[in-house]
Structures are given as C-alpha cells and as structure tokens.
Amino acid sequence: MTRVSRRGLLLGGAAAGGAALGGGGVALALRDGDAPASADADEQATYPFEGEHQAGITTPVQRHLYFAAYDLTANATRDDLRTLLEDWTEAARHLAQGREVGETGAVGGSPLAPPEDTGEALGLGPNGLTITFGLGPALFEPGRLGLEKKRPALFEPLPSFALELLDEATSGGDLCVQACANDPQVAVHAIRNLSRIAFGRAQIRWAQLGYGRTSSTTRDQATPRNLMGFKDGTRNIKADEADELAAHVWSGGEGQDWFAGGTYLVTRKIQMLIESWDRTRLDEQEAIIGRDKGKGAPLSGDTEFTEPDFEAVSTATGDKAIPMDAHVRLAHPDFNTGQRMLRRGYNYVEGNNALGQTSAGLFFIAFQKSPRQFIDIQNALARDPLNEYIRHVASGFFAVPRGVRGGEHVAQDLFA
Amino acid sequence: MTRVSRRGLLLGGAAAGGAALGGGGVALALRDGDAPASADADEQATYPFEGEHQAGITTPVQRHLYFAAYDLTANATRDDLRTLLEDWTEAARHLAQGREVGETGAVGGSPLAPPEDTGEALGLGPNGLTITFGLGPALFEPGRLGLEKKRPALFEPLPSFALELLDEATSGGDLCVQACANDPQVAVHAIRNLSRIAFGRAQIRWAQLGYGRTSSTTRDQATPRNLMGFKDGTRNIKADEADELAAHVWSGGEGQDWFAGGTYLVTRKIQMLIESWDRTRLDEQEAIIGRDKGKGAPLSGDTEFTEPDFEAVSTATGDKAIPMDAHVRLAHPDFNTGQRMLRRGYNYVEGNNALGQTSAGLFFIAFQKSPRQFIDIQNALARDPLNEYIRHVASGFFAVPRGVRGGEHVAQDLFA
Numbered sequence: 085m086t087r088v089s090r091r092g093l094l095l096g097g098a099a100a101g102g103a104a105l106g107g108g109g110v111a112l113a114l115r116d117g118d119a120p121a122s123a124d125a126d127e128q129a130t131y132p133f134e135g136e137h138q139a140g141i142t143t144p145v146q147r148h149l150y151f152a153a154y155d156l157t158a159n160a161t162r163d164d165l166r167t168l169l170e171d172w173t174e175a176a177r178h179l180a181q182g183r184e185v186g187e188t189g190a191v192g193g194s195p196l197a198p199p200e201d202t203g204e205a206l207g208l209g210p211n212g213l214t215i216t217f218g219l220g221p222a223l224f225e226p227g228r229l230g231l232e233k234k235r236p237a238l239f240e241p242l243p244s245f246a247l248e249l250l251d252e253a254t255s256g257g258d259l260c261v262q263a264c265a266n267d268p269q270v271a272v273h274a275i276r277n278l279s280r281i282a283f284g285r286a287q288i289r290w291a292q293l294g295y296g297r298t299s300s301t302t303r304d305q306a307t308p309r310n311l312m313g314f315k316d317g318t319r320n321i322k323a324d325e326a327d328e329l330a331a332h333v334w335s336g337g338e339g340q341d342w343f344a345g346g347t348y349l350v351t352r353k354i355q356m357l358i359e360s361w362d363r364t365r366l367d368e369q370e371a372i373i374g375r376d377k378g379k380g381a382p383l384s385g386d387t388e389f390t391e392p393d394f395e396a397v398s399t400a401t402g403d404k405a406i407p408m409d410a411h412v413r414l415a416h417p418d419f420n421t422g423q424r425m426l427r428r429g430y431n432y433v434e435g436n437n438a439l440g441q442t443s444a445g446l447f448f449i450a451f452q453k454s455p456r457q458f459i460d461i462q463n464a465l466a467r468d469p470l471n472e473y474i475r476h477v478a479s480g481f482f483a484v485p486r487g488v489r490g491g492e493h494v495a496q497d498l499f500a
Numbered sequence: 501m502t503r504v505s506r507r508g509l510l511l512g513g514a515a516a517g518g519a520a521l522g523g524g525g526v527a528l529a530l531r532d533g534d535a536p537a538s539a540d541a542d543e544q545a546t547y548p549f550e551g552e553h554q555a556g557i558t559t560p561v562q563r564h565l566y567f568a569a570y571d572l573t574a575n576a577t578r579d580d581l582r583t584l585l586e587d588w589t590e591a592a593r594h595l596a597q598g599r600e601v602g603e604t605g606a607v608g609g610s611p612l613a614p615p616e617d618t619g620e621a622l623g624l625g626p627n628g629l630t631i632t633f634g635l636g637p638a639l640f641e642p643g644r645l646g647l648e649k650k651r652p653a654l655f656e657p658l659p660s661f662a663l664e665l666l667d668e669a670t671s672g673g674d675l676c677v678q679a680c681a682n683d684p685q686v687a688v689h690a691i692r693n694l695s696r697i698a699f700g701r702a703q704i705r706w707a708q709l710g711y712g713r714t715s716s717t718t719r720d721q722a723t724p725r726n727l728m729g730f731k732d733g734t735r736n737i738k739a740d741e742a743d744e745l746a747a748h749v750w751s752g753g754e755g756q757d758w759f760a761g762g763t764y765l766v767t768r769k770i771q772m773l774i775e776s777w778d779r780t781r782l783d784e785q786e787a788i789i790g791r792d793k794g795k796g797a798p799l800s801g802d803t804e805f806t807e808p809d810f811e812a813v814s815t816a817t818g819d820k821a822i823p824m825d826a827h828v829r830l831a832h833p834d835f836n837t838g839q840r841m842l843r844r845g846y847n848y849v850e851g852n853n854a855l856g857q858t859s860a861g862l863f864f865i866a867f868q869k870s871p872r873q874f875i876d877i878q879n880a881l882a883r884d885p886l887n888e889y890i891r892h893v894a895s896g897f898f899a900v901p902r903g904v905r906g907g908e909h910v911a912q913d914l915f916a
Binding site for chain 1: 610612621669670684706708709711727730775779780781850856
C-alpha cells in the first residue's frame with residue numbers, strides 16, 4: 085500500500101511555528117501541507133486560543149456553529165474531568181490553528197492504528213475556528229466530584245419559565261463545547277474529534293448545528309436576519325464596548341479564580357412556528373417585534389440604529405408607536421433595570437416534523453455576568469405576543485471559565 | 501406605524517433589468533435596494549434559470565443544499581399540478597436573480613396582508629442559487645392525474661437493494677426541489693417560499709439540509725472530503741465533458757418531449773457509523789475505499805487523478821494493490837459496463853441519536869440518463885465492505901424535466 089505523504093508529520097513540524105501565534109490579531113495558518121484551497125480571508129482567518137477570556141464570545145461572529153453538550157460517564161472521577169480538560173485544551177490549541185488533532189493527524193502514525201484525526205477537514209483552511217468550553221451546574225453537586233467549594237454562588241440550575249416545553253434529552257449537560265467557524269465542516273470536525281478524545285470519560289448528550297448568525301459583535305458586520313425575516317441583534321453588545329462588557333458579560337469570579345474573567349452561557353432552542361408566522365399580516369408582525377421589517381428601525385421611526393422612543397405616539401392611531409407589549413420594549417434594558425446580554429445565536433433548520441411543519445428556529449446563545457440577566461429578561465417576555473409563534477424546546481446553562489495563558493489548561497484553577 | 505422603505509416596490513423596478521440576465525455566464529444581482537453586504541464573488545454569483553437543461557446539475561457545485569420532496573394534496577388535480585409548476589417557475593425566476601418572490605416582496609404590499617416573501621434573505625446576495633425541479637413516479641400512475649401516457653418507459657419505482665433500511669416518511673415524494681446556494685439561508689429561503697406557494701396543492705413530505713459538497717463539476721474546484729475523511733467524487737463527470745454528459749446524463753426523452761434534455765435524479769441518505777469508522781485502522785480504511793487517505797491517490801499509486809491500476813500487485817503482500825472488494829473497484833465503470841453518474845452529494849450532520857451516536861453521513865445525489873446506471877452500480881456495491889460502516893436510510897427518485905426557454909414553465913409539455 086502506497087502512502088504518498090505523512091501530512092501529520094509535516095504538521096508536527098509546523099506546530100512550533102504555529103505556537104508563536106497569539107496576541108490580539110488575526111493570523112494565517114494552513115491545515116496541512118497542501119496548497120490552500122482558497123486565499124479567502126474568511127477561510128484563512130485564525131483567532132488566538134489563549135487570552136484573558138476564552139475565544140468565541142466577543143470574537144467576530146463566524147458563519148456556522150456546532151454546539152455540543154456532554155455528560156461525564158457514570159463513574160468518572162475528578163481526575164477524569166481534569167485530564168479530559170487537559171486533553172481538550174491541547175487539541176483545541178491545534179484546531180484553532182487550522183491543524184489536525186494529535187501528533188500524527190489523519191494520515192500519519194502507524195497504518196495499523198486508527199488515525200488520531202478523523203480527516204474530513206484536511207485541505208480546509210482554519211476558517212476562524214473558535215472553541216469555547218463551559219461547565220454545567222451538576223459538576224458542582226455535593227458528593228459528586230468534590231467540587232462543591234468551587235461553585236460560584238450564583239451558579240444554580242435555571243428556574244422554570246412560562247410556556248417553555250423543554251426536552252430533557254436535548255437540554256442540560258455536564259460540559260459544553262461551542263465550535264464556531266466560517267465552514268460548517270471545520271466546526272463539526274472540531275466537535276467530532278473532541279468527542280473521540282472524551283471517549284470513556286464523557287459522551288455527547290446533545291448537539292446542535294446552526295448557520296446564519298443572528299447577531300454581530302463588531303460594527304462592521306451587518307445585522308443578520310432571523311427566520312422570522314427580521315433583523316436580529318441590532319442592539320447587541322459589541323467587542324469594543326469595554327465598559328459594557330465589564331458591566332454585563334465578564335464575571336469577577338464570585339470568589340473563584342477559575343471563573344474570574346469567565347461568564348455564564350445560556351442556550352435556548354427556540355422553535356418558530358414559521359408557517360403560522362408567515363400567514364400573519366405585515367403590520368401585526370411589525371407590531372409584535374416593535375420594528376420595521378425592511379430597515380429594522382424601531383416603530384418610533386428613523387434608522388435601524390436609532391434608539392427606540394417608547395413614548396412616541398402614532399398620529400394614525402393615537403396609541404404608542406411601539407406597542408406596550410412589543411418584543412423590543414419588553415426586552416429593552418430600560419424596562420429590565422438596565423440589564424443586557426451578549427448574544428451569539430444562530431438559525432437552525434432540521435427538515436420538518438410529523439405534522440409537516442418546518443422544524444426551524446433560533447438557537448439562542450447569550451453570555452452574561454449573572455444568570456439574573458437572562459432570568460429577569462426571560463420572565464419579562466412571558467407576556468410577549470411573540471410567544472404565540474415560538475416555543476422554547478431545549479435549554480442549556482454553563483459557566484465558562486476564564487481564558488488560558490502560558491500553557492495552562494481550561495479551568496486549571498478548579499483543581500488547585 | 502412608520503415604514504421607511506417599500507423594498508418590494510423597489511424590486512419591482514429592478515425586475516425588468518434582472519430579466520435581461522441569462523446566457524451562459526455568471527451575472528451579478530442584488531436581492532434588494534440596500535448596498536450589498538459583501539462584494540464576495542460567491543455571494544454575488546447568479547446562474548441563469550433558463551437553458552436547454554435545468555440549472556443545478558452541471559452548475560459548479562455550491563456550498564450548501566436544501567432539498568425538499570413534496571406530496572400533492574389528496575384531491576389535487578392535473579390542473580393543480582400545472583398551476584403549481586407555473587407558479588413555482590415564476591418564483592424560481594425571481595429567486596435565481598437574488599430577488600424576493602412575489603411583486604411586493606417581504607415589506608411591500610398592504611400592511612394588512614401577510615408579506616408575499618418571508619424576508620429572511622433580504623440583504624443577502626444571490627449566492628449562486630439554483631433551483632432544480634423533479635417529478636416522482638407516482639404522478640404517472642394510471643387513473644391518478646391522467647398522465648400515464650406521459651411516463652418515460654424507464655421511469656418505474658426503484659427496486660429494493662441489499663442492506664437498505666429505508667424510512668418511508670423521509671423517502672419518495674410526488675415532486676422534488678433541489679436548492680443549492682453558497683449561503684444556507686438563501687437555499688432554505690427558496691424552499692420555504694416555494695412551500696408557501698404550494699399551500700393547498702402540495703406540502704413538504706421531507707426535507708434535507710446539506711453542507712460541504714462531496715463532489716465537483718468543474719476542474720477548478722478542489723475535490724472535497726466526505727465525513728469518512730476521504731476525498732470524494734474524484735472521478736465525477738465534469739461540466740465540460742460534453743460527450744460524457746450526452747452518454748451518461750442527458751436523456752433523449754424516451755419519446756417524451758418534456759423529458760428530452762432531462763435526467764433522472766436519485767437521492768440516498770447514507771448514514772455513516774462514524775464512531776465505528778473512526779476506530780478502524782488507517783490501512784483498513786484505505787483498503788476498504790481503495791485510495792490513500794491523504795492525497796486521494798488510488799492504492800496502485802501516483803496522484804489523485806491517476807487512473808486506478810486494478811491489476812497492480814503490492815510488492816509487500818503479493819496481493820492486488822487495490823483489493824478485489826475495494827469501493828473504488830466495485831463502483832468503477834470498468835466493472836459496471838462503462839456506466840457513470842454525475843454526482844452532487846452533500847455531507848449532513850443532525851446532532852446525535854438516542855444511542856449517543858452522531859447522526860451524520862452523506863446525502864447522495866446523482867443524475868443519470870437511465871435508472872439502470874444507479875441500480876446496477878448499487879447492486880454491485882452489495883458486497884462492498886463499506887456496508888459495515890454505512891446504512892442507506894432514505895431514498896428519492898425523480899425525473900427532472902428539460903430546462904425552460906422563452907417564458908415557458910417547468911414541464912410545460914407534460915400538459916400539451
């Protein structure tokens with residue numbers, strides 16, 4: 085049998101150079117020894133894995149998402165968790181540079197052994213891959229792993245919310261990994277290989293593919309549209325808003341070193357009843373959202389980025405221009421004690437259900453300093469008429485440790 | 501309520517200009533009056549909707565797929581089918597130019613009516629969208645729609661194949677629409693709006709999202725990799741191989757005008773047992789496929805595009821370099837009376853199943869002049885050791901009418 089290259093070994097050589105990457109900028113890298121398939125900037129982008137905070141939170145939102153939640157195996161110990169996070173960190177360092185996992189990759193090593201890497205991302209650029217790790221509340225349960233003293237005080241399971249219809253099998257989890265990339269195959273490849281590495285210590289509980297980001301974290305990204313056809317995330321916190329990030333996103337740690345510079349991650353799978361929505365009058369759609377469908381301007385007028393004027397009155401009707409129960413009003417910081425979240429959701433479409441309805445909606449992801457931000461705003465949305473057209477069908481809640489520096493592994497302080 | 505733009509009306513004005521597009525080249529178009537979000541060539545690409553053959557077959561393979569199969573409603577008549585194809589053709593002309601469906605789009609028309617277009621593709625470029633229509637064999641059943649005399653002689657339901665485990669609910673269908681685009685939201689938007697237009701005449705039976713093309717139709721596209729990590733589609737028929745297309749893809753019509761220049765479309769949802777595959781030795785993976793995993797060269801040596809030498813003997817083992825049951829040998833034209841297919845499949849990933857295994861694989865799409873091409877090759881693959889790692893879980897079979905010209909609608913001759 086002829087093997088014309090040992091790409092994994094070539095990569096081993098490239099690794100030393102790759103390790104010099106870092107800092108705040110965007111560097112270029114190649115996945116393997118082949119010529120790059122494209123010089124496209126989105127394909128060749130890389131983001132540093134190390135930093136004060138984990139990547140994939142304020143990073144410019146990539147085009148595609150693969151999100152996985154894992155459960156530890158029944159008999160896993162604290163040491164299993166520690167070695168898993170060590171191994172995942174090592175693999176993530178490779179992946180974030182557009183490299184394969186392991187030292188011998190997909191086609192190196194012994195032909196008598198399974199390849200270390202699954203290989204489907206060979207020839208693809210790094211595609212701006214970021215990998216973000218989170219820990220579920222159950223890891224800190226007393227008597228389970230001996231981590232109860234490491235639990236941030238606010239880190240308790242989310243309460244129940246009005247109207248939610250959660251599927252347990254696709255909710256929760258002991259650990260999560262958010263992989264974002266400009267190519268879906270690169271995001272899926274990352275999760276798949278991290279799952280292989282977890283074998284015997286943790287297995288996937290649920291996973292979610294998303295596309296079409298529904299928010300921006302930088303001002304040069306146009307505001308995308310969700311599957312209701314409206315611009316979504318206009319008022320999202322941006323990466324350059326240091327004061328807002330400090331106030332709303334980055335945790336001081338609640339006394340836990342591993343969480344200082346971390347944040348809380350909430351996911352909600354929000355099914356949209358799009359066939360019903362699509363039969364709704366345009367003016368009703370706009371009244372429910374509180375924004376114009378075309379430009380995305382608040383119904384009080386002007387442009388997408390104009391602050392809503394909640395007191396403005398429609399001359400035509402004599403009522404408030406932005407209805408009292410409009411989504412934009414109910415969710416606005418002015419009516420939620422100033423609270424904001426950093427959002428990073430994606431659209432999803434998964435064929436159709438047994439009733440012939442499209443299985444589609446928003447995979448909502450938000451980062452916040454305190455779970456109260458999500459809880460309070462979600463409670464305020466209980467009277468949102470949008471609820472006629474959406475269902476929260478799955479939920480995830482994780483604490484995202486601070487970023488790693490100088491060769492640390494993720495959540496290293498957890499085991500100190 | 502303020503509405504700052506009537507983008508649909510702007511589009512009405514743009515439509516006349518858009519109609520001048522056509523011919524064999526790639527033109528530029530904008531979805532709405534906004535500045536384009538990107539000058540990216542993939543985003544701004546358009547392909548002509550009219551032509552001798554339908555688009556989306558030899559068109560350079562786009563990055564994303566949304567494929568839908570529809571059933572006619574129980575009491576639908578031949579006239580319902582005809583008007584549906586008329587309406588779909590009209591909408592597809594708009595969509596292929598990167599425009600919204602209808603005359604008033606997503607934000608024009610009366611605010612008291614539901615918008616004509618669902619709106620989620622506003623602001624996105626045309627993204628090379630192609631829409632390809634097909635007809636299922638059940639449309640031609642005697643006594644159903646009066647179309648029995650229009651049935652091509654070879655157009656009968658596919659036989660059963662060894663080892664397949666087909667799910668009826670996600671197989672078959674009276675009609676199909678293949679939407680391919682460089683942005684998944686554009687492909688999903690097309691199917692969603694065609695489904696709305698079909699309301700009362702047909703509804704979606706099943707739909708499939710795909711990403712990461714697994715074949716190329718032009719020589720400048722690098723061969724992509726499937727989820728087994730191998731290059732896939734190396735030997736695919738290319739758009740510039742006129743003799744091969746005439747010999748293997750384009751039908752002479754079998755006496756039916758509507759089918760002259762058409763082709764048969766087969767879809768197979770092929771679940772991969774990737775966890776098992778990933779634990780297989782590299783040399784076994786390569787022996788099963790018959791190709792090197794790194795470069796994609798046949799195991800008889802040289803480069804990806806070297807013809808396999810099926811007689812070559814391995815000096816190490818004394819056996820054939822390409823094993824007698826290797827996939828590349830079993831599927832090769834030399835062992836299948838010269839038969840070839842034009843392939844256009846995509847990878848899919850859909851979270852994981854109840855056993856914790858990844859639900860992922862290949863959504864196989866192939867176009868061929870005769871169903872025998874698929875049937876004979878699939879039968880030859882019954883003894884493929886790859887079957888240990890794959891399951892055919894869904895199947896579709898459709899006759900794709902010739903392309904439309906001069907304002908015709910799809911399958912117009914069917915009703916002559």
